[in-house]
Amino acid sequence: MSRQNLNRRRRADISRIFWLILILIALGKAQDTTDVKIIYGEITINTLDGSAFERRSIIDHYADQTVSDNSYKELTNRILNAFIQDGYIYPVLTLNAVDPITVDKSTRLNPQFLIDRGEQVVIDTVIFTGVKRTAPELLNRESRFIFKQVPDQKKITAFTSNINYHPFLSVQSQPELVKTREGQYGLVVQIAERSVNNFSGVIGYIPETATAKGYFTGEVDINLNNIGGRGRRLNVYWSKANRYSQQIDLRYFEPWIRQSNFSAEGQFSQILRDTLVVMREFESGISRRLLRNGSAALKFNYSATMPTSGGRQLLGLTDLRTRGLGGAGRYDARDYPANPQKGFTIGFNAYVSRRIEQKINRLWQYRVEVDGEVDLKLYSQLVATCGWNYKGKWLSKGAPVYSDYYWFGGARSLRGYANELFGGAEIAWLNNELRWLIGKNGRAHLFFDQGYYRRSLNGVDKRYYPSSYGIGLRLDSRAGVIGLDYGFGRGDTFSTAKIHVFLESTF
Numbered sequence: 001m002s003r004q005n006l007n008r009r010r011r012a013d014i015s016r017i018f019w020l021i022l023i024l025i026a027l028g029k030a031q032d033t034t035d036v037k038i039i040y041g042e043i044t045i046n047t048l049d050g051s052a053f054e055r056r057s058i059i060d061h062y063a064d065q066t067v068s069d070n071s072y073k074e075l076t077n078r079i080l081n082a083f084i085q086d087g088y089i090y091p092v093l094t095l096n097a098v099d100p101i102t103v104d105k106s107t108r109l110n111p112q113f114l115i116d117r118g119e120q121v122v123i124d125t126v127i128f129t130g131v132k133r134t135a136p137e138l139l140n141r142e143s144r145f146i147f148k149q150v151p152d153q154k155k156i157t158a159f160t161s162n163i164n165y166h167p168f169l170s171v172q173s174q175p176e177l178v179k180t181r182e183g184q185y186g187l188v189v190q191i192a193e194r195s196v197n198n199f200s201g202v203i204g205y206i207p208e209t210a211t212a213k214g215y216f217t218g219e220v221d222i223n224l225n226n227i228g229g230r231g232r233r234l235n236v237y238w239s240k241a242n243r244y245s246q247q248i249d250l251r252y253f254e255p256w257i258r259q260s261n262f263s264a265e266g267q268f269s270q271i272l273r274d275t276l277v278v279m280r281e282f283e284s285g286i287s288r289r290l291l292r293n294g295s296a297a298l299k300f301n302y303s304a305t306m307p308t309s310g311g312r313q314l315l316g317l318t319d320l321r322t323r324g325l326g327g328a329g330r331y332d333a334r335d336y337p338a339n340p341q342k343g344f345t346i347g348f349n350a351y352v353s354r355r356i357e358q359k360i361n362r363l364w365q366y367r368v369e370v371d372g373e374v375d376l377k378l379y380s381q382l383v384a385t386c387g388w389n390y391k392g393k394w395l396s397k398g399a400p401v402y403s404d405y406y407w408f409g410g411a412r413s414l415r416g417y418a419n420e421l422f423g424g425a426e427i428a429w430l431n432n433e434l435r436w437l438i439g440k441n442g443r444a445h446l447f448f449d450q451g452y453y454r455r456s457l458n459g460v461d462k463r464y465y466p467s468s469y470g471i472g473l474r475l476d477s478r479a480g481v482i483g484l485d486y487g488f489g490r491g492d493t494f495s496t497a498k499i500h501v502f503l504e505s506t507f
Helices: 003-031 056-062 069-084 136-143 153-164 309-315
Strands: 037-040 044-047 092-097 101-103 106-109 112-116 125-129 169-171 176-179 185-193 198-206 215-227 232-242 245-254 263-273 277-290 294-307 320-332 343-357 360-379 382-395 406-408 422-424 426-438 442-457 460-464 467-477 480-488 498-506
Touching: 056 069, 069 092, 069 112, 125 136, 136 153, 153 169, 153 185, 277 320, 294 309, 294 343, 320 360, 382 406, 406 426, 406 442, 422 426, 422 442, 426 467, 442 480
Parallel strands: 037 106, 044 112, 125 185
Antiparallel strands: 092 112, 101 106, 169 185, 176 185, 198 215, 198 498, 215 232, 232 245, 245 263, 263 277, 277 294, 294 320, 320 343, 343 360, 360 382, 382 426, 406 422, 426 442, 442 460, 442 467, 467 480, 480 498
């Protein structure tokens, strides 16, 4: 919206304000006193077309208030904004009379205003500048809710928030309302596109011990965003937790289902756990945005567990299937998720599943997963961060078995231990860091990780609380963000501490 034109219209009333001030000075001299109270009396607002002014709350708000230059400006601005919100973006307000009435030591001013609404405006089109890779279909879908709407500031803010929701788009300045040659009104939006395809890799080294040689572990995570310019996303994840375990995940996100406001997502994962069991899982869902930075989803889950011959003989595992329905949600209010200074994020997944296992009656299975992070700026570049993760699984009868366990430990959780060293039917960990930020993406930090897991042994629940601590570094380079974490677990020395090397690159 053009503030320059709006302010030019408002300045047309400056002479009227000056006239009011002169009247107040004259009244003060005539009464020859310094303690006269000047307040608002009856405020009258007439329109040029004779229609009634419907915002009575504005008039009532200033009744019996003291008259001052600031209160007068506030009153006139509120009157003008009431019409601007209804699409009359160039109203002209005129003060026709004051009608002062003096009683004892109180003077009531009864201002009479005349408002010329001007032309009512609606947004006929949206004009985007700075767009090269993003498809017009995506921008048109985000714009359809603003078409034929009055250029109210709240509606424009909601519209720009929808654009900024996409990580690869950013609105650079306040949209401006212009009139086209055809006589229509268009909203000009300046867009900046960002490359948000990510590659991240982690290499960990587990030092040799008296009974085993050292070995490397690793993770690769590739995120492709805005595929085809339409906001589609694809994620590929692979990890090797130890000598005998590995995992692969594929995730796909479709931003719209036909012409609806809902999105679709799907995931496939396969895990080989210690050469004892293979687990495959398929997940699909329908999601929708919520609030400014949040989303909620309804999900369907199917999983299959297939033990190897070793798993059957050593652990007594059997084939099982689960089918479940659940919900998920996420909200992210951090100022810069890659290296935040303040804000928080929280997410959850919850499922109720029907479980089919050989030689066992059907059971109900319940699953809950919660994660989040809080970032607090302490001083200048000093930031305190606490991240949390919780995962739990329960059965309507009996206790979860080895193939049901969640696993954690390593570069993404307890950094003083090998990847996925700890497992149980219920796990949790806290990542506490004190960070000194070095530029936009870099930092040095001290960390303390506290873990928890529960598993059933011979029918008795056992709980454990491992922890680790250490130092870390993230540095911005041409190749991306290079990082190092050096973590100590229980009983570790400098020669047995765990080393994790990171590379995060945007392309």
